Amino acid sequence: MPAPVIMVHGAFCGGWTFDLFRQPFEAAGHAVFTPDLLGRDGQGAVAGRSMTDFAKQIAVLCEACDEPPILIGHSMGGLVAQMAAARAKVSRLILLAPSPPWGVSGASLEEAVSAVSLYALGPYWLQAVAPDYGVVKRYSLDRLERADRKALYARMTAESGRALWETLNWWLDPFMTTSAAPSGAPTLAIAGGKDVIHPPATVRQTAARLNGVVEVFPEMSHWLPGEPGWEAVAASCLTFIAAEDRAAA
Numbered sequence: 001m002p003a004p005v006i007m008v009h010g011a012f013c014g015g016w017t018f019d020l021f022r023q024p025f026e027a028a029g030h031a032v033f034t035p036d037l038l039g040r041d042g043q044g045a046v047a048g049r050s051m052t053d054f055a056k057q058i059a060v061l062c063e064a065c066d067e068p069p070i071l072i073g074h075s076m077g078g079l080v081a082q083m084a085a086a087r088a089k090v091s092r093l094i095l096l097a098p099s100p101p102w103g104v105s106g107a108s109l110e111e112a113v114s115a116v117s118l119y120a121l122g123p124y125w126l127q128a129v130a131p132d133y134g135v136v137k138r139y140s141l142d143r144l145e146r147a148d149r150k151a152l153y154a155r156m157t158a159e160s161g162r163a164l165w166e167t168l169n170w171w172l173d174p175f176m177t178t179s180a181a182p183s184g185a186p187t188l189a190i191a192g193g194k195d196v197i198h199p200p201a202t203v204r205q206t207a208a209r210l211n212g213v214v215e216v217f218p219e220m221s222h223w224l225p226g227e228p229g230w231e232a233v234a235a236s237c238l239t240f241i242a243a244e245d246r247a248a249a
Contacts (some may be wrong), residue, residue, distance in 0.1 A: 002029045003091050003241075004065050005097055007225075008058055008084075010075030010099075011164060012131040014040055017074060021225035024234040030070070037080070039128075040157045044074040047128040049160040051167060051177055055083035062088035065110060068185075074225050075099055075140075075198065076167055078189075082210065084114040085183035093210070094237050096224040097198045100206045101180035102170040114197070115238060118161070125165035128158035139197050143220070143227040152226075180209060187212030188240045190233060191224035213240075 005025050009017040015034030022032040037054045038044025058080055062069050068091040073081030078098025085093050100106070106232055133153055141149040166177045176200035177204045185209045200216045207214045220229050 003024065003067055004031045004069040006058065006061055006065075006069050006071050006073070007032065007080050008073040008077035009034070009037065010073075010077045011159045011167075012136075013077075014155065014170065016155055017077075017085075018225055021230055021234055024231070024238060025219045028238055029238065033061065033069075037077070039160060040172045045128065046158055046160045047126070048162055051080065051163045054080045054163065055087060055191070058084035059087035062090055067091070070094065072237065073098060075222065076163070078206075079167060079178055079180070082179065082180035082183075082206075085185060086181055088224040090183060090185045092241055093183060093185045093212070094240065095187070095203075095206065095212075096191060096233065097195055097222050098189060098203065098206055099167050099178075099198060100202055101209060102173070102176045102178040104202065104205045104209060106202055118210060118222075119163060123162075124161040127161040129161045129164060130158050131156040140222045141227070142222070144223065182209070182211045186240075188237065189214050190224060190236065192222060192224055193218035194220060195222045197222045 007018045007022060009015055014036045018034045022034060023172055038057055039049045062084060068089045070092040071081045071085055071090045072094040074096040076099045077093040077248050079101060081093060082101055137149060141152060166173055170178050189203050189207035189212050191200040193200060193216050204214050217229060217233060221227060223232050
């Protein structure tokens with residue numbers, strides 16, 4: 001049986017991020033799990049949740065699998081996946097436009113702006129931060145048709161300000177919460193060539209930290225699991241998994 005796959009969504013999102021993306025993996029025989037990160041499932045508030053909370057949640061799910069799973073994370077979920085892979089054994093680590101770990105500086109002006117813009121909300125690290133349609137439209141869902149973009153935005157929920165602060169302002173965090181080291185699992189990082197949130201240069205730095213390989217899709221942006229071209233991204237992931245399986249045989 002193919003290894004199970006756990007897919008970890010990014011900020012303001014839920015497991016629904018992978019409604020399309022999961023399908024080729026299931027067709028290939030993988031059991032796919034797309035959990036909602038803590039605080040957005042009706043069981044508790046998201047305010048005050050740390051990236052460590054999210055990483056521990058995913059690590060527990062990995063440990064509950066009958067065999068080490070393939071862990072796939074998108075955006076902030078890519079950083080959660082990096083942190084979880086340091087806590088639980090995984091067979092493969094695949095990162096889609098991942099947020100970089102502690103110590104990796106951004107490569108674009110937009111990354112720098114995002115790190116300071118939330119301060120306009122005051123002590124946002126104590127709050128639940130609502131999604132902003134203007135930001136989503138411009139940077140995340142920019143390659144989707146308006147109707148599709150509106151539909152996805154309607155599903156978005158508030159995010160933990162603390163988790164956002166730990167991710168975006170890591171240099172102010174003396175606890176180095178979002179540190180990540182190579183897990184020992186073969187690692188693939190994928191970037192969109194038009195992504196200004198986590199551009200290829202930043203993704204390459206992240207992959208280098210993890211001894212991973214990088215693939216860039218030049219015409220794609222940030223919403224790699226669902227924007228036009230997502231099928232090719234999924235196919236690349238499955239090719240990577242199959243190649244590593246052959247190498248281990």
